[in-house]
Amino acid sequence: MDPKAIVLLSGGADSLTCLAWAAREKGWPCLALSFDYGQAHGPELQAARRAAQVFGVPHLTARLDPEPFAASALTGAGQVPKGRNPARIGRGIPSTYVPARNLVFLSLASALAETRRAERIVIGVNALDYSGYPDCRPEFLRVFQEALRLGTRSGVEGNPIRIEAPLLSLKKSEIFLLGARLGVDYSLSVSCYDPDPDGRACGSCDACLLRARGFRQAGLPDPTRYRSGVTPPAEA
Amino acid sequence: MDPKAIVLLSGGADSLTCLAWAAREKGWPCLALSFDYGQAHGPELQAARRAAQVFGVPHLTARLDPEPFAASALTGAGQVPKGRNPARIGRGIPSTYVPARNLVFLSLASALAETRRAERIVIGVNALDYSGYPDCRPEFLRVFQEALRLGTRSGVEGNPIRIEAPLLSLKKSEIFLLGARLGVDYSLSVSCYDPDPDGRACGSCDACLLRARGFRQAGLPDPTRYRSGVTPPAEA
Numbered sequence: 461m462d463p464k465a466i467v468l469l470s471g472g473a474d475s476l477t478c479l480a481w482a483a484r485e486k487g488w489p490c491l492a493l494s495f496d497y498g499q500a501h502g503p504e505l506q507a508a509r510r511a512a513q514v515f516g517v518p519h520l521t522a523r524l525d526p527e528p529f530a531a532s533a534l535t536g537a538g539q540v541p542k543g544r545n546p547a548r549i550g551r552g553i554p555s556t557y558v559p560a561r562n563l564v565f566l567s568l569a570s571a572l573a574e575t576r577r578a579e580r581i582v583i584g585v586n587a588l589d590y591s592g593y594p595d596c597r598p599e600f601l602r603v604f605q606e607a608l609r610l611g612t613r614s615g616v617e618g619n620p621i622r623i624e625a626p627l628l629s630l631k632k633s634e635i636f637l638l639g640a641r642l643g644v645d646y647s648l649s650v651s652c653y654d655p656d657p658d659g660r661a662c663g664s665c666d667a668c669l670l671r672a673r674g675f676r677q678a679g680l681p682d683p684t685r686y687r688s689g690v691t692p693p694a695e696a
Numbered sequence: 697m698d699p700k701a702i703v704l705l706s707g708g709a710d711s712l713t714c715l716a717w718a719a720r721e722k723g724w725p726c727l728a729l730s731f732d733y734g735q736a737h738g739p740e741l742q743a744a745r746r747a748a749q750v751f752g753v754p755h756l757t758a759r760l761d762p763e764p765f766a767a768s769a770l771t772g773a774g775q776v777p778k779g780r781n782p783a784r785i786g787r788g789i790p791s792t793y794v795p796a797r798n799l800v801f802l803s804l805a806s807a808l809a810e811t812r813r814a815e816r817i818v819i820g821v822n823a824l825d826y827s828g829y830p831d832c833r834p835e836f837l838r839v840f841q842e843a844l845r846l847g848t849r850s851g852v853e854g855n856p857i858r859i860e861a862p863l864l865s866l867k868k869s870e871i872f873l874l875g876a877r878l879g880v881d882y883s884l885s886v887s888c889y890d891p892d893p894d895g896r897a898c899g900s901c902d903a904c905l906l907r908a909r910g911f912r913q914a915g916l917p918d919p920t921r922y923r924s925g926v927t928p929p930a931e932a
Contacts, residue, residue: 528807559810571764574795611836
């Protein structure tokens with residue numbers, strides 16, 4: 461069966477919520493797509509594979525030459541920032557910015573969507589917590605949608621692939637509440653930018669801080685596995 | 697030294713002309729970028745490597761998972777059309793369309809450009825002979841440029857990577873005359889969609905027909921190596 465939607469699945473909490481939204485709320489036959497681009501947080505990819513299995517969704521991990529993405533703290537260039545005030549995350553472009561990442565991911569997902577006749581791409585970008593990343597903003601998604609209309613076969617034939625970003629305007633706590641309603645087990649996900657080889661979280665990178673605050677604000681238990689000696693980050 | 701321009705180098709005649717334009721006419725320090733995406737015409741990639749060597753330009757071949765690109769005659773899905781009237785090439789989207797190819801290539805080139813601090817990407821798209829490909833049209837390039845302005849670090853910091861398409865409005869004969877003026881040896885290039893393993897051309901696919909007509913109209917000798925028994929295509 462052709463998939464109806466390609467779901468970009470990093471293995472983090474947001475993309476896991478997107479998978480639940482597409483597969484369970486929308487009921488779309490999905491194909492999950494992950495990318496191995498040399499990211500230091502490889503346990504995310506294992507989490508993505510596990511999550512796709514749990515959802516019974518076919519899963520493809522596409523390997524990318526790591527060289528174009530080398531200028532990021534997530535691929536080994538410099539340190540992942542730790543212990544920042546969550547209220548300040550999202551101001552300015554962080555060192556964890558990966559050059560043109562969502563542009564590349566959406567482009568490859570578009571190629572796969574045309575090849576597999578999928579109508580939609582689902583991406584877990586969020587413009588509130590991650591406004592520091594230019595490729596997580598609504599204006600970027602709008603212009604990318606326009607590129608699909610003008611630059612692909614399906615677009616010029618009048619059926620452009622549609623970009624779905626269901627989390628775009630949600631707070632982290634709202635994302636977790638949506639996932640909880642859809643029965644998501646967030647222990648499947650790895651959000652940390654700097655996990656240990658077993659996928660246990662550092663507790664102090666931006667992604668850990670936002671995640672812990674999200675569970676707290678949602679009034680949900682935090683199922684994150686932290687490294688030994690690390691306690692869940694407290695209120696900032 | 698950081699390159700000033702990333703040149704997309706397929707190994708065909710157009711991208712070879714672009715390399716000459718960027719390196720010799722503009723004098724930019726270049727980095728040539730090729731993609732191995734499972735294309736049947738692998739000898740093009742060998743041609744790209746050789747051409748970069750001749751120009752003394754560093755060269756990167758990025759391997760891409762072939763699965764997203766599987767729905768094309770260039771990647772093995774169906775037959776490459778042969779013997780078409782050159783005047784009709786460019787009407788409608790041909791079976792040699794590769795899903796979202798230039799979107800993917802430009803996106804990866806953009807990532808590499810940000811990582812290597814290059815200011816420009818040079819691409820050999822041409823809207824006259826290849827108007828059947830949606831991703832070879834000026835309106836697509838314009839919206840991609842806008843995606844770079846809005847969706848990348850360099851863009852939001854006010855220095856978006858610039859897309860250069862010096863061949864966009866040239867006829868094939870004009871492309872060859874430009875190359876001849878810049879000392880390009882077109883025997884280095886492989887245009888054929890269906891070459892033999894030695895890179896010798898079939899003489900009857902769209903790319904062979906347009907190339908032969910271009911040399912003829914430019915009044916230049918055709919240095920193409922054809923398969924044994926094949927003579928250069930005559931006037932249609």
